[in-house]
Amino acid sequence: MSATTQALPLAGIRVVDYTHFLAGPYLSRCLAAMGADVIKVERPKDGDAGRAHPWFIGGHSGYFLQQNMGKRGLCVNLKDPRGLALMHKLSDSADVFVENYRPGALDKLGLGYAALAERNPGLVYCSVSAYGHTGPDSHRAGFGLIAEAKSGIMQMVGSPGDAPPLLRIALGDMYTGIHGVAAVCAALLGRVKSGRGQHIDMALYDCLVSMHEYAVQCYTLSGGKEVPVQTGHDLPQSTLYGVFTARDGFLVIAAQVDDAWKRFARLIGGEALAADARFHSAPGRNAHRAEILPLVRAWVAAQPSVAACLAALDAIDVPCAKVQRIDEVLTDPQIVARGMVVEQDHPVLGKIRMPNLPFHFSGCDTTPTRVAPELGEHNRDIAGDLGFSDSEVDAMERDGVLYGA
Secondary structure, three states, rough: OOOOOOOOOOOEEEEEEEOOHHHHHHHHHHHHHHHOOEEEEEEEOOOOHHHHHHOOOOOOOOHHHHHHOOEEEEEEOOOOOOHHHHHHHHHHHOOOEEEEOOOOOHHHOOOOOHHHHHHHOOOOEEEOOOOOOOOOOOOOOHHHHHHHHHHHOOOOOOOOOOOOOOOOOOOHHHHHHHEEEEEEEEHHHHHHOOOOOEEEEEHHHHHHHHHHHHHHHHHHOOOOOOOOOOOOOOOOOOOOOOEEEEEEEEEEEEOOHHHHHHHHHHHHHHHHOOHHHHOOOOHHHOOOHHHHHHHHHHHHHHHHOOOHHHHHHHHHHOEEOOOOOOHHOOOOOHHOOOOOEEEEEEOOOEEEEEOOOOOOOOOOOOOOOOOOOOOOOHHHHHHHHHOOOOHHHHHHHHOOOOOOO
């Protein structure tokens, strides 16, 4: 935990979070952690669809609790003119507006970028969608799974001949969310000079295509001759770099750098293997991968345990790690020391533990203390901030314009 000697980086910035599920809520959760006043806007009765996703405890969704900590909650009926007027007032007061609806959906409500920027020229408006706001597929709905399949990432995962496996983490959503954080912060910085906000158009599909550190340049620079395919448990273009089976579990070994390979070769094959010039360069190791892999597998299988493998590799400074289950991750001394699991006091559930964000600033602590809001929890406070009187708020609550669980 960092000493608090400075204000949080985004203190004084107001964010309207009109998002649901994951990519948008994760983006705004990061902004909240960095000090922004993030107001989570939800529809009456059901709220964010993320509230209906597991894991459930005490009638609350862990999915929602994780991605919406640090925010205030507003539940408003935008079909009522008073609700829409409140939303316009809120947007007028905001620095940032984040939404992840299908392109064009918010234009119909008068909440698209053009309408809100006319009222508030300094507004930074970030849209997150599957395909973006331009192109032939911009009208299509989609989730992270769709982008993972379309992007070429899924096609490269798994063993040759098998159906590609699900990635099991929401790579497209989380990667897009964190790119949105960078873009929003850059637009806020740009506004200091220009005085104007702008529209940021984020697409899950775009973000995953940009994530290819090898496949795209491999294909384009080879003139279309090289198309990365499924390779199972190692990388043919980066020998030695892969997953190996020990007697009691799995481990990864990264000895793809020349010096690391020589140390590793000496460990598993003595001076003869370490001195074999065929393996002294990356191209050489890749060319003789079929000869190297059986040697490595045999050495790993001969060790009494994963722990024994790791001890031997650590002793010669070859990067390695056990393939850990999530219970092992949460008790890992490194994760504990870094504060990567945050404990919060929930008014209904008591103590809850959630993943922290990986921001470690030297002058401030971004660990969130505010739990995710109950549906409409801060309706009165937010309406009051916007200048609505108690009687006006009472009437909106009575008429269902403002809704609380």
